[in-house]
Amino acid sequence: MTATMNRPLGEPGASRPKPVHVxxxxxxxxxxxxxxxxxxxxxxxxxxxxxxxxxxxxxxxxxxxxxxxxxxxxxxxxxxxxxxxxxxxxxxxxxxxxxxxxxxxxxxxxxxxxxxxxxxxxxxxxxxxxxxxxxxDLMVDRSAFDRIVEAGGYITVFPGSAPDANLIPVPKPVADAAFIAAACIGCGACVAACPNGAANLFTAAKIGHMNLLPQGQAERYARTEAMVDTMEKFFGSCTNHGECQEACPKEISIDYIALMNKDYLRSKLKNRRYLSRKP
Amino acid sequence: MSDITLDSKSPSGPIQDRWTNHKFSVKLVNPANKRKFDIIVVGTGLAGASAAATLGGLGYNVKAFTFHDTPRRAHSIAAQGGINAAKNYHGDGDSIYRLFYDTVKGGDYRARESNVYRLAQVSVDIIDQCVAQGVPFAREYGGLLDNRSFGGAQVSRTFYAAGQTGQQLLLGAYSALAQQVHKGTVELHTRSEMLDLVVVDGQTAGIVVRDLITGEVTSHSAHAVVLATGGYGNVFYLSTNAMACNVTAAWRAHRRGALFANPCYMQIHPTCIPSSDDFQSKLTLMSESLRNDGRIWVPNNPDDTRGADQIPEGERDYYLERKYPSFGNLVPRDVASRNAKTVVDAGKGIGPLKNGVYLDFSSSLLRLGRDVVKERYDNLFEMYERITGEDPFKTPMRIYPAVHYTMGGLWVDYNLMTNIPGCYSMGEANFSDHGANRLGASALMQGLADGYFVLPYTIGDYLAPQLNQKPVPTDHPAFKAAEAAVRDQNARYLGVKGKYSVDHFHRELGKIMWDYCGMERTEAGLNKALAEIPALYTEFKKDVKVLGDDQSVNQSLERAGRVDDFFQLGYLMCQDALHREESCGGHFRAEHQTDDGEAQRDDENFSYVGAWGFNHAVADGTLHKEPLSFEYCKPSQRSYK
Structure with missing residues (x-):
């Protein structure tokens, strides 16, 4: 440490333990x-x-x-x-x-x-x-994640319109699975670890959190398509390397990617009448 | 400045009808007219994100600003334990009135009754809102919501999501905000720091913002500005706040005329990991919820060098359980913190620096088994182990109090408006609901109450009469002058070319604050701080070293402005603490204590909100008093025995 850091300090009060531990x-x-x-x-x-x-x-x-x-x-x-x-x-x-x-x-x-x-x-x-x-230097711009969430990572509910919280029972295992996905901190380690620079784990965590819950059913398929499509605009494609789950500080599993893919496919089938139309 | 009269606009009448009647009496803006109003929201934590989302949803034109790269980084995200609501889902006697009563009492009778009652009322709506938007609260096997208890309450009213409740609630508010951004009702500005409030003819006109990537300084005008910029605990340098938490937005509004209320009320959280060395950059909190199942103790003998598991039951002092049998380990935060300080000062501290007390889970592990304890606290135990290298399943945690939350903040009336018309403040940034001490799990409640259920109603009252008036244009001289002042200030920091880093000064300021304006304050100590702070501040201004330029990312430059404001705020805190010749809640003046060492209030002389006005220089503040009256909760000596 440089000398500048060791200036004499103000007189320490009794409330502050003095570091003696080396x-x-x-x-x-x-x-x-x-x-x-x-x-x-x-x-x-x-x-x-x-x-x-x-x-x-x-x-x-x-x-x-x-x-x-x-x-x-x-x-x-x-x-x-x-x-x-x-x-x-x-x-x-x-x-x-x-x-x-x-x-x-x-x-x-x-x-x-x-x-x-x-x-x-x-x-x-x-x-x-x-x-x-x-x-x-070491600072990067991760705002593409926000675009994915903005595309559909929400459940529409206006303040004041919600029913009593206990009117929506959620089986504990479902609530727990949703919570594990919702623990994502949006750091981007999954993207950084992926050889393709894919954001599938991030997107799948956001989708999994809401698609598992009963509250998330009304917008389930619209949400999945909008978020996946936005993700693909910015990020690479997933080829199942699994590096993302290894890097994830919250240990979110790629099982959520499977869940996302299933919902995406299901959504395409449900909405197949739109398939031939241009966006 | 001296002729300010503080009108709290608190409604009268039966307390349970006040909010309902008030909502009926405020003016409305019809849905088609809402888009004619521009509202700026600064800060995107629980209060800011929920307000911006709700105002956008209502149809107002909203601009939201955050200095983070994304709204979801706001420090609300780090709240661990939970959120209170008077749902009485546990059938243990809870009610809106009881939550109201507990909060007023917990705040040591220094909060406004009308505000607190409203908070308790809307608490139930918050839970409904959050569950509907997908917040994955903990549940029982039957699928219904689980609760736990927190300090200062004898009922279980705290809703939680493991130890990550703040994260889940913020993600909920953020998702609502993201939806409005997508719809175009909210224009989101990230990495944009508010550096001034612009007031024209006594009314709020807008803000001046610096883009933290390009350094560009720009003005934004609006009919109203809402500040939801958090608390100022980082004035102590070491606190549980995130590194970037600061007082700048609120302070610069203060310098423009907004009163700063009760700055000396700050909360020390009793359960944090003790500091280990001088390089430490922050303190880590361990949720208060741990006190549900952990027992706090120190060895009877100060010279005991045995490991915790070697000390027999009879030689341990479970001092909270001994002194406060009915609340035990769940006494409020101020009481728990002060008692920890007492035993550590008596030399009974544990750990390598003898600067902590034990929080011991061994009896809960025996009673509940490892799986239940793991389920309840898994992420907290892991976090503790990562930081200390010790496993709480095997050895008790070492904890010590740390600065955590600030109850003081911008003075606001019942509508959450500061004394500057059109400038509002919400969440931790205002002073309103917690009195001199906040109960655990009430910060999240207040942030969301303000953002989802209070401000969106009350702001219409100010806006409605201004229909078809344009906001002040940003080429108005007041905006140009404020922009120039921001650029000049940054140029000044860069021009000093002194010897010491910004962090160095911040650390030194923090030491003064902690020693003399921390857990225990005395007249002599505060006077000493009032002499030392200006001296250090002068040194800062002539000897700070900031490299780089203001045309690109410059984290030292950002911090220089924030630390500058901390110096000024720190001085005001000490002034406020010195003037308040009583002990109440988190403000403990050693001269004012009962025979058994509890806080001794002086209701006759200090039952008021102390709101400071800024006059030209930091030391010239004028004190304005808003008297507090208690019609429902009669002030008494708080007892948790």
């Missing part, structure tokens, strides 16, 4: 993708990450690197992050080629440095997919 530290070599903007070609830059505490999260490690870069008058690394609790879906990063890094079921913000070893080289890149254009 955690184990490791030294890493980082290769970080730096790109000034969408038009820049971008390149890897190498940084020494020394004295990194094992108790840090990966993003806290990047905070420390950024403080050091600033001290050397170099622009800090831009990356998306916010809640740092694994739920907002802001953070991303390919860490040694794996979306969100080596730990399963873990978003980058919850990945801790104790999962790395001393002397390791760590390559940090943005999520790579044509439909996620790079904004700057």
């Amino acid at each position: 955690s184990k530290t490791i030294n890493l070599t980082l290769k970080v993708w730096r790109q000034k903007g969408p038009k820049d070609t971008g390149r890897f830059e190498t940084y020494k990450a020394e004295g990194i505490s094992e108790d840090m999260s990966f993003l806290e490690m990047l905070d420390v690197i950024n403080e050091r870069l600033l001290a050397e008058n170099k622009e800090p690394i831009t990356f998306d992050h916010d809640c740092r609790e694994g739920i907002c879906g802001s953070c991303s990063l390919m860490i040694n080629g794996i979306p969100h890094g080596p730990e399963t079921a873990t978003a980058t913000c919850q990945l801790h440095m104790r999962k790395f070893h001393d002397g390791q080289e760590v390559v940090v890149e943005p999520f790579r997919a044509t439909s996620f254009p790079i904004v700057k």
